[in-house]
Amino acid sequence: MSAYQFAVSVRTQHLPEQSKPDRDQFVFSYTITIKNTGTVPAQLISRHWVITDANNTVQEVSGLGVVGHQPLLKPGEEFEYTSGTQMATAQGSMYGEYFCVAEDGHRFEVQVPEFVLSLPHALH
Numbered sequence: 637m638s639a640y641q642f643a644v645s646v647r648t649q650h651l652p653e654q655s656k657p658d659r660d661q662f663v664f665s666y667t668i669t670i671k672n673t674g675t676v677p678a679q680l681i682s683r684h685w686v687i688t689d690a691n692n693t694v695q696e697v698s699g700l701g702v703v704g705h706q707p708l709l710k711p712g713e714e715f716e717y718t719s720g721t722q723m724a725t726a727q728g729s730m731y732g733e734y735f736c737v738a739e740d741g742h743r744f745e746v747q748v749p750e751f752v753l754s755l756p757h758a759l760h
Contacts, residue, residue: 690725
């Protein structure tokens with residue numbers, strides 16, 4: 637097991653009350669749980685997302701922290717947050733990474749595998 641390791645899980649949801657399909661605006665939320673599965677306390681410093689809609693339009697989002705936080709997670713601790721994104725299609729996907737720094741100064745990245753953003757029943 638790596639000393640520097642976070643596990644990431646994702647839940648997504650379409651937000652019909654914020655979406656305007658007639659204007660090609662589809663809004664989704666995603667709830668992410670980040671758990672320090674390593675052996676060293678580490679802090680999430682920044683994030684980078686690549687969001688692609690069904691038209692292959694790509695948005696990239698980078699910034700410090702997540703929802704205004706830079707959580708410091710001890711081994712076994714987790715942090716959960718919900719954020720959102722808007723796209724021009726009813727289906728798309730996103731992936732990215734978190735940049736983290738361990739208490740001992742070691743820097744590492746946590747990959748977030750691609751996950752799907754889709755209206756319920758939109759997938760065949």
